[in-house]
Structures are given as structure tokens and as C-alpha cells.
Amino acid sequence: MAAGAVSRLSRLLGQSRPPRGRPMSSGSHGEEGSARMWKALTFFVALPGVGVSMLNVFLKAQHGEHERPDFVPYPHLRIRSKPFPWGDGNHSLFHNPHVNPLPTGYEDE
Amino acid sequence: MTHQMHAYHMVNPSPWPLTGALSALLITSGLMMWFHSNSIFLLVLGLITNILTMFQWWRDIIREGTFQGHHTPIVQKGLRYGMILFIISEVLFFTGFFWAFYHSSLVPTTELGGYWPPAGIKPLNPLEVPLLNTAVLLASGVSVTWAHHSILEKDRINAIQALIVTISLGLYFTLLQIMEYYESPFTIADSVYGSTFFMATGFHGFHVIIGSSFLFICLMRQLKFHFTSNHHFGFEAAAWYWHFVDVVWLFLYVSIYWWGS
Numbered sequence: 001m002a003a004g005a006v007s008r009l010s011r012l013l014g015q016s017r018p019p020r021g022r023p024m025s026s027g028s029h030g031e032e033g034s035a036r037m038w039k040a041l042t043f044f045v046a047l048p049g050v051g052v053s054m055l056n057v058f059l060k061a062q063h064g065e066h067e068r069p070d071f072v073p074y075p076h077l078r079i080r081s082k083p084f085p086w087g088d089g090n091h092s093l094f095h096n097p098h099v100n101p102l103p104t105g106y107e108d109e
Numbered sequence: 110m111t112h113q114m115h116a117y118h119m120v121n122p123s124p125w126p127l128t129g130a131l132s133a134l135l136i137t138s139g140l141m142m143w144f145h146s147n148s149i150f151l152l153v154l155g156l157i158t159n160i161l162t163m164f165q166w167w168r169d170i171i172r173e174g175t176f177q178g179h180h181t182p183i184v185q186k187g188l189r190y191g192m193i194l195f196i197i198s199e200v201l202f203f204t205g206f207f208w209a210f211y212h213s214s215l216v217p218t219t220e221l222g223g224y225w226p227p228a229g230i231k232p233l234n235p236l237e238v239p240l241l242n243t244a245v246l247l248a249s250g251v252s253v254t255w256a257h258h259s260i261l262e263k264d265r266i267n268a269i270q271a272l273i274v275t276i277s278l279g280l281y282f283t284l285l286q287i288m289e290y291y292e293s294p295f296t297i298a299d300s301v302y303g304s305t306f307f308m309a310t311g312f313h314g315f316h317v318i319i320g321s322s323f324l325f326i327c328l329m330r331q332l333k334f335h336f337t338s339n340h341h342f343g344f345e346a347a348a349w350y351w352h353f354v355d356v357v358w359l360f361l362y363v364s365i366y367w368w369g370s
Contacts, residue, residue: 035258035267042255042274046248050278053241060237068294074229076220076300085143092296094287099294 068098071105078103116181118173125166132158167326171343175335185342192346196353199316203357206312207364210305214369221300225369230302231294232370238289239366242282246355249278253324253348260331263338272328275351279321286314306365313357320354323347 080103083089090102097107113119135155142148174180180188214225221227233239256271290307297307327344330336336344 032262035255035262035264038251038255038258039267039271042248042252042271046244046251047274050241050244050248053244057237057241060234069229069231072229076227077229077298078296079298079300082144085147092298094290094293095296096291096293099292100296 068106071101071109073103073105116183118179118181118184120173123166123169125162125169128158129162129166132156132162135159171330171335174343175330180340180342185340188342188346192349196349199353203309203312203360206305206309207360210309210365210369213301213305221302225302227300227302230299233289233293233366235362235366235370238285239362242285243358243362245278245282245285246358249275249282250352250355252278253351257344257348260336260341260344261338265331268331268336269328272324272331276321276324276328279317279324279351283314283317283321286310286317309361309365313354313361316354316357320347320351323350 078101080090084092086093092100101107132155135151135158137155139149139152139155142151217223217225217227226232252271252274256268256275259265259267259271295303295306297303324347327336327347330343335341
């Protein structure tokens with residue numbers, strides 16, 4: 001009788017399935033159709049947000065190409081403790097001659 | 110035929126841990142040779158052997174899991190722990206760079222003028238491209254969640270579409286950052302401002318490229334029917350990594366781009 005009770009108990013414990021009996025893996029506690037929700041969020045919220053930000057950048061860029069600041073040979077800037085391991089050792093990796101002066105000044109002046 | 114009496118994976122002997130370690134040695138010593146002895150050979154050799162190791166090791170894992178059935182639930186649990194621990198180690202890695210940034214920016218030295226940003230530094234406007242970058246990564250977090258739910262709901266086409274959107278956003282972020290790096294009026298050599306800025310954002314960008322590559326592999330695997338609705342840990346690991354990359358960016362944006370400007 002005890003054995004029967006134990007087996008009935010363990011069968012009860014083993015019954016804890018989600019409704020509908022469809023196995024749900026971890027992290028999926030959304031109901032059916034939540035992929036549709038995330039797809040809607042992607043196309044109606046997230047991507048339009050990117051679009052608005054793109055517009056903002058475009059408008060701000062049109063507003064004015066600012067004058068580049070005068071060259072001041074500050075000792076804490078354009079540090080060259082050792083040469084860069086490429087080129088002539090004096091240009092940073094993303095060097096832009098228009099906005100990045102060398103320690104001696106802008107290259108295109 | 111003998112069978113194992115447990116659900117764990119007794120991995121066959123593999124040369125990849127050794128080749129990986131050797132490639133790490135070649136990369137580190139190669140960097141030293143490049144910096145100090147004007148020779149790039151060792152570094153290139155190290156990078157090639159590193160990429161080959163990664164390709165072959167992970168290919169073997171896919172074979173063992175997807176094709177040979179070795180990834181039982183308990184094995185998968187171990188892989189989950191592993192990925193979580195790895196991401197935690199990456200969080201600590203970035204913590205170092207954030208520490209360096211706050212150390213220098215909270216108490217700016219007299220050499221910098223006693224203020225932050227230092228004298229002569231014109232920081233990037235946080236409301237222009239950096240804000241767009243934030244929108245791009247947040248959007249990619251939404252699309253990768255769409256991808257996950259599609260996989261769970263056995264929706265093959267939507268999973269593929271969502272992965273393509275996510276990867277495209279990742280690539281767009283990378284392109285925007287490269288453009289920002291080129292247009293930036295300050296360089297890595299411009300005081301500790303440049304050092305902290307480019308080390309933190311540079312490593313972040315590197316991680317974006319890694320995350321995008323991981324997601325791309327997931328797209329290839331999804332196209333080849335590797336994932337099922339209840340077993341797709343490779344994808345989950347990629348999605349976790351991608352969310353981590355997104356969160357690091359948010360910290361970067363608030364700390365360096367916004368507060369630090």
C-alpha cells in the first residue's frame with residue numbers, strides 16, 4: 001500500500017507540465033505569438049528610432065562644417081613617446097590630415 | 110559496442126588547445142617584434158594560426174553537438190555555465206578600462222589644465238553619431254530577441270530575417286564607428302583623454318565585430334537546419350554575448366561620450 005502511495009505521489013509530481021503540454025525551453029516564458037510582438041517592435045519602434053537618429057545626424061551635419069581650431073602646441077597632446085609601428089611613425093592609425101595636426105602643426109597649412 | 114553509463118561528454122583528444130596556446134604565444138611575441146624590432150612576420154603567423162584554431166575547434170564542437178548528439182541536457186548546462194563565466198570575465202576586462210577612465214577624468218591633473226575634457230580637446234557631440242550608434246545597438250537587441258522567439262516557435266523564415274536584420278545593424282554600427290574614428294579631431298596620442306577613449310571604444314568595437322561574426326555563424330547554421338526549437342544553445346550564447354556588447358556600449362555612451370564631454 002505504501003508502495004502504491006509512493007508511485008501515485010511520484011506520478012503527481014511528474015505531472016507538472018505547462019498547459020497544452022508543449023515543452024518550453026528556458027527564457028521562453030512568452031506565450032505563442034511573442035515572436036510576432038518582437039517583430040512588430042523591431043519594425044515599428046526600433047528601426048524607426050534608428051531612422052530618426054539618422055535624420056538627426058544628417059541635419060546636424062548640414063547645419064555647418066565648423067572652422068577647425070587653431071593649432072596650439074600643448075605638450076600633453078600629440079604625444080610621441082615612441083614612434084607608431086607603421087608608416088613614418090608619426091601618424092596615428094586613423095589619421096585625417098584635415099582635422100589631426102602633427103606635433104608640428106597641421107599638415108595642410 | 111561499448112556504451113558510456115552517464116550523460117557527460119568524454120571529449121576525444123584534440124590538437125586545438127595546443128595550437129591555440131601556441132598561437133597566443135606567437136601573437137604576444139609577434140606584437141613585441143612588431144613594436145620593437147620592426148618585423149610583422151611572427152604576428153601575422155600568430156593571427157593566422159589563431160583563426161585556424163578557432164575555426165577548427167568550434168567546427169568540431171558543432172560536429173560533436175549537432176551531428177553526434179553529445180550535447181545532452183547536462184552537457185548543455187555546463188556550456189551555459191561556461192559562457193556565463195566567460196562573459197563575466199569580459200565584464201571585468203572592460204571594468205579595467207572604465208576604471209582607468211574615471212581615475213583620470215574625476216581628478217584631472219594640472220598638465221591637462223585641471224579640467225576634463227583636457228585643454229585643446231574638443232569631444233564628439235554625444236547627440237550626433239554616438240546617439241545614432243546607441244539607437245542602432247538597442248534596435249539590434251530587439252531584433253535578436255525577435256530571432257530567438259522565432260526559433261522557439263519553429264518559424265524558420267522569420268528567424269533568418271531577424272538574424273539578417275541584427276547582423277546588418279551590427280555592421281552599420283561598425284561602419285559608423287570607423288567613420289567617427291577617421292573624422293575625430295583627437296587621436297589616441299592626445300593625452301590620457303585619447304588613450305582612455307580609444308582603448309575603451311576600440312576594444313568595444315572589436316567585441317562588436319566578434320559578436321557580429323558569432324551571429325553570422327548562427328545565421329549559417331540556421332540556414333543549414335542545425336537549430337531546433339528546444340535545442341539551440343549556440344544561438345543563445347551569441348544572443349547573450351550580443352546583449353553584453355550592447356550593455357557595454359550603454360556604459361561607454363553615458364560615461365565617456367556624455368558625462369565625459
